[in-house]
Amino acid sequence: MDPRRHAGAWLVLLRRLRQVPAGAELLSRGRLAGRLDEAYLARHTNGAEAALAAASACDIATVAAAAGLAAADVGRFYELFARTEKVVTVYSQGVNQSVCGTDKVNAILNVHLATGRIGRPGMGPFSVTGQPNAMGGREVGGMANMLAAHMDLDNPAHRDIVQAVWAAPRLAARPGLKAVDLFEAIHAGRIKAVWIMGTNPVDSLPNADRVAEALSRCPFVVVSDVIRATDTARHAHVLLPAAAWGEKEGTVTNSERRISRQRAFLPLPGEARPDWAILSAVARRMGHAAGFAYDGPAAIFSEHARLSGTGNHGSRDFDISAHAGISAEAYDALAPFLWPQPAETTSLPAQGGRLFANGGFFTSDGRARLVAVTPPVPAVVGAGSLVLNTGRIRDQWHTMTRTGRTGRLFAHIAEPFAEIHPDDAQARGIAAADLVVLDNAQGEAVLRAVVTDRVRPGEVFAPMHWTGQFSARSRIDVLVSAATDPQSGQPGLKRSIVGLRRLEARWYGFAVLAGVPAHLPFAYWAVAPLGTGRRVDGQRLEFAALEDAEPEALAAEVLQRCGHGTESLSFQSRGDGLYRAMAFLDGRLVGAVFLARQPVAVSRSWASGLMGLAVPMPATRWNLLAGRPAADQPDKGAIVCSCFQVGANEIGAAAVAGVTTVAGIGARLGAGSNCGSCRSEIARLIANVMELQEEASHVARSA
Incomplete structure (x- = not known):
């Protein structure tokens, strides 16, 4: 649903x-x-x-x-x-x-x-949080309102256990600030220093411009990350190089409570360190050497296991005390296991056993508590406003600090967009591919319009991935309200109230380039890498200018990074409001710009494949200015399968030829046969083709 x-x-x-x-x-x-x-x-x-x-x-x-x-x-x-x-x-x-x-x-x-x-x-509630190792983070107390090993911060007995095992001189007696409240406290000046590790709150938290403003006011900001260039790192006074997933040792816990060893398969680059080593080094400098004298992940895991069993006796679900005192050698050889795995015989199920089938809930009386739920009063949406729903797209992860480094993952969707119902678009004079502005009292975002009935009338959807690294004015969480659930502290990222209007641009542009200029003087732009794997062959750029200008000047602005000694070729049709220019270096295409008074009609997948192409013949170069392949050349269409770079046109052609199953498309083209994330989209394309064929057959029978 x-x-x-x-x-x-x-x-x-x-x-x-x-x-x-x-x-x-x-x-x-x-x-x-x-x-x-x-x-x-x-x-x-x-x-x-x-x-x-x-x-x-x-x-x-x-x-x-x-x-x-x-x-x-x-x-x-x-x-x-x-x-x-x-x-x-x-x-x-x-x-x-x-x-x-x-x-x-x-x-x-x-x-x-x-x-x-x-x-x-085969039955039960299953929360899919979207976070890697989310369960592991909760096991070690990675929240403001809980202690490690599933112990409660507001339980004095639990606090005594943790304080004793850790030999801690002091222990918090009340919950700390959750994320939204934390940044509000920074903004108000109540918090003077913050250490941000492995997250990008300037883009991922609600009212994101206020989060950025809070960090700009904070006297001391430390950021630990594996990527230097993020919107949050811009505010850092100290930027610490952290170890990436494949560079560090530890454990992860999956959704069935299975703890597995994670083993590094890459060496640590430069001065990068895993988080535990960075935290321990800082703690020792602050005078807490005895409490942070770990010599590696095995020592930390051993302490964690011991804490989980201390004072437990079956009263808490998380107990892995069978691994307390584990040696470094045993830790290195640790096989995946399901918790609980207590050191003593308790009422907890045996290794691999299921919880709750026969009761045994972790409450004072061992019974689960059903909660009487009162339905909320829905917020009133004013006339002319829309409900904004934010979320993810298939090939990107959170704020793209990692997935944004490979062109293959942009081949499917390369630009921030807003899905708008046809009725809402028509009422505002918005056509498909227009640029639109979503706004409210907190700010605004500029996105490409996708007019579709995938959303309901009165609602609009936009992805949360795009940041200031990849686009101008497209950070969608700028618009999201910072109102939170009173219990969980979670913000309502799926429901905000926004206005919608068409952006009145004088020029629209699309370009493929060897390199994008450091400064783009446009009201809107969105950039994505070209290439496969770790190799970047160039950049693709969408942009729009609000002020009128000579198209030659706009094209020159975009092509300035293509290098000296380039040959150029241009075409203009003033009557149609078109201008196109290309730059060649040593016979290879290093830049192409397509300008139009309306959203540019160019085959993006075809144009993106031109970068670095050897085009020695003048006649062939002129053909490229058309913005689409010649009649005798195939056009993949929009990329559907990122793994094998298979386009919608190729899938449609195969379906027309009689390949009408997802498995058949996989056998014929490879699409959907690797990671499988595109299989549902392939099914939709096949269904569309079959529906069109049925309509054509019906028309023929009626003639």
Whole structure:
């Protein structure tokens, strides 16, 4: 279920089940009206009566109206849930990143507890957080409101355990500031120093311009990262080189509680160090040598294992004390294992055992607590405003500090965009490929318009990846409200209120270049590397100018990094508002600029493949100015498969030729046969071709 119909919708049974952003919690509560496990509720839970009473008001008609769904679809969904024994509820950021996310999660947990579908094979709630080693981070207390080894900061007995094991002179007695509140405190001057490790909050946190302003005010900012050039690192007084994933030793924990050794496969470059070594060195300089005398990851893991079992005796779920005192040699040979793995016999399940199938919840009475959930009052959206939903795209990761270094991952989508429903676009005079401005009181973002019914009327979707390193004025979290869930502290990244208008540009441009100028004097630009693997063959550039100018001057501005001694070629059609220029060095293309009064109509994948191409013949060079391949040359179309660089046109042609399965496309073209992330998009393209063929056949039969 998602308010936006993304590529994954082609893999599910009820494709139509798109709910409004505030509808997920209501939908989950309504599922309680289905199949209850009265025996499980009686033996293993508390609070069921109140939770069920709160859910009883959620009949199909009420849920459908509140969630923006058809009553028939809601009924079908409940029916499927009620008669399907093995159900896994996979939920992600749309549930978590909400100002009522705790209620949404409680509603999901209520459903699984009330139906007894928890702790057994093929059933249960499954949170997909989108973070690598997220579970491992929680195990070691990597949050402001918890201690290591799943101990509670507000539990005096737990604080005593941690303080004793660590021999700590002092230990915090109350939770610290969560991320949004932390940067607000920096902005207000209450925090004078901050150390940021492995994250990019200037782009990833809500009200992102205020986060940047907070760091600019902070007297001392330290940033540890593996990348020098990030929007956050710009504010650093001290920039520390950290070790990347493949350069350090440690453990990671996956979503089934399996802890595995991570072994370095690359040497540490330059002065880079793993985080534990950097933190330990600073702590020793600050006078805490005894507490940070670790000689390697094995010593830290041994202490972690010992802490997990201290005072436990089966009262806490996380216990790996069987590994307390592990030697460096044993740590190096450590095989993957499921926790818990206690040193003593306890009530915890044996190695590999499941939690919660027979109760045994980690509460004072061993019972799970169902929580009565009150549906939130939806925020009122003013006339002319839209609801902004932010999220991820297939081939990029967070703020692209790493994935943004390879051209192959930009081949699928290379520019920040906004998905807009056709009704909303028409009402504002917006056409496909226009540049648009999303704005509110916090700021604005300029994005490329994608007019599509993948989003609902009144809503707009934009990806969260683009930063100041890759574009001008496209950092979408500038627009996101900093309002948070009162329990989790999570911001509502999926629902902000914005205005939408067309950007009135005088010139639109697209270019492929050997190198992009350091300063681009344009109201909008977006850059992406060209090439495969670690090799960068050049850059592709989208840009727009708000002021009128001679096209020759604009092209010269863009081509200035192509080097001295270049040969140039240009074409202009004043009547059509077109200008095109190319630069050649030693017979090879080193730059091409396409300008137009409207969004530039050029085959991007074809033009991107021209960089470095040997074009010795004048006639051939003139052909390149057309902006598309000649009739006898293939055009891949937009890249769908990043692994094998297979385009939409190639997949469509294969489907027309009779290859109408995803497996068949993989066998014919390779697309979808490697990582598999493009398989749903391939399925959609095949379906589109088959639908067009059916329509053509119907027309022919009717003639």
